[in-house]
Amino acid sequence: MSNTFDEISQQLKRRHRKSSRLKWISMGALGLAGLFLVLFFADMLNKGLPAFQQAYVKTELNYTEEATTDARKAIAEELVPLVSRTELRTIPLEMRNDESMIGTSEERWLLVNSEADQYLKGHRHRLNEEEQAAIDERVESGQVSLRFNTTFFGTGDSKIAESAGILSAVVGTVMTMIVTLAISFPIGVMTAIYLEEFAPDNRFTQAIEININNLAAIPSILFGLLGLAIFINFFGVPRSSPLVGGMTLALMTLPVIIISTRTALRSVPDSIRHAGFGVGCSRWQVVRDHVLPLAMPGIMTGSIIGLAQAMGETAPLIIVGMVAFIPDVSATFTEAATVMPAQIFTWSGEPEQAFVEKTAGGILVLLTILISLNAFAVVLRKKFERRW
Amino acid sequence: MNSQAPVMNGQQTPAVGQPYTRNDTACHDLSFRVRDLNLWYGKNQALNNLNIDLFQKNVTALIGPSGCGKSTFLRCLNRMNDLIPSVRTEGLVEMDGLDVNAPKMDEVALRRRVGMVFQKPNPFPKSIFENIAYAPRMHDLVSRKAEQEELVEKALRDAGLWNEVKDKLHEPGTSLSGGQQQRLCIARAIAVQPDVILMDEPTSALDPISTATIEDLMDKLKEKFTIITVTHNMQQAARVADYTAFFHLGEIIEYNDTKVMFSTPAQKKTEDYISGRYG
Numbered sequence: 001m002s003n004t005f006d007e008i009s010q011q012l013k014r015r016h017r018k019s020s021r022l023k024w025i026s027m028g029a030l031g032l033a034g035l036f037l038v039l040f041f042a043d044m045l046n047k048g049l050p051a052f053q054q055a056y057v058k059t060e061l062n063y064t065e066e067a068t069t070d071a072r073k074a075i076a077e078e079l080v081p082l083v084s085r086t087e088l089r090t091i092p093l094e095m096r097n098d099e100s101m102i103g104t105s106e107e108r109w110l111l112v113n114s115e116a117d118q119y120l121k122g123h124r125h126r127l128n129e130e131e132q133a134a135i136d137e138r139v140e141s142g143q144v145s146l147r148f149n150t151t152f153f154g155t156g157d158s159k160i161a162e163s164a165g166i167l168s169a170v171v172g173t174v175m176t177m178i179v180t181l182a183i184s185f186p187i188g189v190m191t192a193i194y195l196e197e198f199a200p201d202n203r204f205t206q207a208i209e210i211n212i213n214n215l216a217a218i219p220s221i222l223f224g225l226l227g228l229a230i231f232i233n234f235f236g237v238p239r240s241s242p243l244v245g246g247m248t249l250a251l252m253t254l255p256v257i258i259i260s261t262r263t264a265l266r267s268v269p270d271s272i273r274h275a276g277f278g279v280g281c282s283r284w285q286v287v288r289d290h291v292l293p294l295a296m297p298g299i300m301t302g303s304i305i306g307l308a309q310a311m312g313e314t315a316p317l318i319i320v321g322m323v324a325f326i327p328d329v330s331a332t333f334t335e336a337a338t339v340m341p342a343q344i345f346t347w348s349g350e351p352e353q354a355f356v357e358k359t360a361g362g363i364l365v366l367l368t369i370l371i372s373l374n375a376f377a378v379v380l381r382k383k384f385e386r387r388w
Numbered sequence: 389m390n391s392q393a394p395v396m397n398g399q400q401t402p403a404v405g406q407p408y409t410r411n412d413t414a415c416h417d418l419s420f421r422v423r424d425l426n427l428w429y430g431k432n433q434a435l436n437n438l439n440i441d442l443f444q445k446n447v448t449a450l451i452g453p454s455g456c457g458k459s460t461f462l463r464c465l466n467r468m469n470d471l472i473p474s475v476r477t478e479g480l481v482e483m484d485g486l487d488v489n490a491p492k493m494d495e496v497a498l499r500r501r502v503g504m505v506f507q508k509p510n511p512f513p514k515s516i517f518e519n520i521a522y523a524p525r526m527h528d529l530v531s532r533k534a535e536q537e538e539l540v541e542k543a544l545r546d547a548g549l550w551n552e553v554k555d556k557l558h559e560p561g562t563s564l565s566g567g568q569q570q571r572l573c574i575a576r577a578i579a580v581q582p583d584v585i586l587m588d589e590p591t592s593a594l595d596p597i598s599t600a601t602i603e604d605l606m607d608k609l610k611e612k613f614t615i616i617t618v619t620h621n622m623q624q625a626a627r628v629a630d631y632t633a634f635f636h637l638g639e640i641i642e643y644n645d646t647k648v649m650f651s652t653p654a655q656k657k658t659e660d661y662i663s664g665r666y667g
Contacts, residue, residue: 201473271510275573277468279523279580280500289522290512 044360044367050121051361054149054162055112057082057138061091062105068095075110082135082144084111086163111151112144114161114354120146124353152361156327157343161354164347166362168326172242172337173311176322179246179333180253180310185303187250188257195258196265197287216255223252224319232320240321240336248320249310256309260302264295297384304377308370314341340366419444419584419614420465425479427460427469434460436638438479442631444583447606447615449625449646452635453666458618461635462586465616466502467495483584500527503577507589509569511561511576516553519561519572520544520579527580539579546612547575548605567598574605578613585609587617591624603628622662626650634658 059079067074071091075083087110095101112120116135119125127135138144156168191212199205227248231237237244268291276286292299317323323342330337338346344362347355420442427435435457442448442465450458460469467488469475481488488498511519520543521536530536540557544550549571553564561572570590577585587606591599606615606628619625625632626646633643634657642649642658653659660666 269510271506271508272512274468274471274504274506275510275512275576277471277499278466278504278506279576280496280503280527281523282496285526289526294513 044363047357048360048362048364050123051152051357051364052149053121053146054151055117055120055144056109056147057112057144058107058109059083059143060105061108061110063095063101063103065102068092068102078134081131082112082116082138084113084160084162086158086160087111109147111162114352116144117162118353120144121357123357152358156329157325157338157346158327159325161350161352161358164355164358166340166343166365168329169338169340169343169362170365171329171331172245172322172326173339175242175331175333175337176246176249176339177307177311179243180249181303181307183247183250184253184257184306188254188303189261189299191254192258192261192265193287193292196262197291198283212255212258216259219315220252220313221315221319223248224316226251227316227320238334238336240324240338241334242337243333244320245317245322245337245339246333248316249313252313252316253306253310256306257299257303260306261295261299264298264302265291267298268294297381300384301377301381304373304380308373308377311339311373312341312366312370314339314345317342318345340369417444418442419483420616421480421482422464423480423482425461425464425477425481427457427464427478428476429472430474434638435464435477438640440633440640440643442614442616444614445610445612446630447610447617447628448631448633449629450616450618450633450635451620451622451625451661452641453661454620456635457638458633458635459588462588462616462618465584465586466499466504468499468504470495500580501582502584502586503580503582505570505573505577505585505587505590508593509566509573511564511569511572513560513562515558516544516561516564516572517557520576523576523580529580543575543579546578546609547571548601548608549575565598567594567601570594570598570602571605574602574609578609582613584614584616587615589618589620592620599624622650634661636661 057079059075061074064073069092071088072080074091080088115125115127116131119127119132119135120139135144151163152165154167155163155165158164195205195209227244231244231247232239237247272290272294273286276290281289314323317339321336322338323346324336324338325346326336326338340362344359344366347359347362350358418441420440422438422440422442425435425438426433438461450462452458463469464477464481465483465488469477477489483498483502486493512522514522517536517540520540521530524530524539525536530539541550541554544553549568552568553572556563561569564572570593574585574590591602594602603624606617609615610630617629629646631643632646632649634641634649634653634655636657642653642655644654649658650662653662
């Protein structure tokens with residue numbers, strides 16, 4: 001029995017309706033996800049961008065003999081309540097370090113304390129009307145203004161909001177990532193090469209494979225406990241250091257690198273291996289000369305994504321003590337350091353209003369670095385993608 | 389034909405179990421001697437008691453329907469089956485009086501003497517020059533740049549590709565056409581100066597003109613090399629092969645001089661196959 005076109009189109013109508021319903025549902029889901037993303041970015045930018053600006057006051061500094069002990073003596077009296085405590089602390093130090101400064105004077109932009117800074121940015125503040133009027137006047141005359149916040153990008157953490165910066169956390173992150181990469185990349189890639197190209201397919205290697213896949217799904221805080229128990233307590237690696245943080249994160253990154261490397265190796269067609277064996281290559285020569293070059297873009301992409309994941313990790317680092325107050329920027333592997341997410345975590349717990357924007361600003365810096373890393377991974381893949 | 393030594397060119401080759409020496413007059417021009425070869429993929433037996441002698445400086449064609457084991461047998465000759473973990477072989481495959489499956493035989497050394505060309509052209513994703521120079525350099529046949537250039541030119545000339553690619557040696561091998569890629573693969577195989585070249589359906593992915601070029605090439609190459617080719621195409625076997633072996637269900641049904649085989653097949657199955665009744 002054959003159907004007429006009418007009967008068939010009757011049936012088709014129902015199918016078309018169903019597929020268009022599904023299409024709308026999936027587009028709705030995508031739209032919702034996009035909406036949340038936009039909201040998140042808008043909120044972060046809204047809260048975080050002010051952190052990249054800071055109120056400064058232009059003033060004449062008289063480096064008198066008195067000022068070496070009390071910096072307030074160097075500034076016009078009415079400005080003293082406006083200037084940050086940090087500046088009052090560092091000016092005498094500078095003068096003691098450089099005796100030739102005494103007796104001279106210069107015009108400088110000084111940091112303004114966070115209350116006035118928040119007032120200028122229109123955030124919550126505790127200034128009375130009189131103080132507000134005084135600041136408004138100085139803004140009119142150009143003596144006080146919002147400028148690019150070099151302090152935020154140029155210094156370490158501080159308990160004084162206006163002088164807290166993210167540099168020590170950025171340096172700490174870089175040092176930690178160097179350790180992570182140096183450990184997890186070679187070990188991960190070699191493990192994957194062994195498992196994929198050399199290991200026989202037996203129970204033992206299957207067990208290893210299952211365990212590696214499970215390892216990738218383990219809560220990251222457990223890696224922190226492992227790092228604490230083994231690296232710090234057993235091997236005595238210095239606590240809070242980029243070394244121990246990097247080693248801990250390397251454990252976490254290893255499965256990601258192994259899995260992505262195996263996928264990359266598996267995507268190299270067997271015909272290339274056969275060609276290599278056909279001309280009398282040994283297994284290692286086939287891998288080194290023919291398979292690895294083709295798999296490299298995939299391996300790099302996977303490693304960068306694993307690294308980006310490690311870079312955003314906080315939990316295991318809390319356990320190994322990397323959530324530390326680090327005011328000084330020091331690029332060593334064994335001294336205490338902090339990393340960006342830990343720094344954001346610390347700031348988010350500060351009660352002062354000015355730290356809200358520091359928190360959001362820190363998130364923006366972290367996100368920028370992560371997105372650039374991921375973009376770099378995409379570019380790398382596109383650039384070295386070869387056809388065969 | 390099974391389990392009894394094949395008679396070739398009116399000469400009786402040594403029977404199964406008989407000692408084999410290189411000076412044996414009956415087989416001085418032997419390339420491979422295969423006795424009682426059995427092969428299993430896991431539990432499935434793919435080759436069943438094969439006995440065959442393959443001759444030097446000749447083209448031998450292995451024909452038969454799909455899944456008859458001809459490619460599997462070909463890969464036994466340079467131990468490419470070792471790459472498949474589930475494969476188990478028994479029996480004797482001898483080259484130059486040496487058992488290729490012996491523990492002390494290095495498969496790398498074996499594949500250096502027994503080159504291979506695959507069904508689908510598979511040049512390395514490197515330059516044409518590198519495709520050919522890579523293996524000889526790896527085997528320390530050449531080292532200096534001038535030697536490499538000389539060898540690349542010679543291999544490409546032998547493969548009849550030189551005139552087409554001499555101006556673009558540093559372009560990727562994958563940029564060539566399918567037929568050129570296959571000749572590049574042949575050039576790559578002969579660059580290491582093997583004794584034998586195994587060809588696994590070398591023309592099945594190619595157009596008729598490229599196929600004809602490669603057939604001509606095989607005719608020339610047999611002056612220097614022993615060529616063993618698997619083909620689906622009976623006309624091709626009739627055109628290029630000096631000897632033909634007909635495989636069916638993992639057994640060698642008939643093995644003879646090509647002309648004899650195609651004019652007066654001894655077995656009914658062979659006759660049915662070559663006259664197109666099945667396969």
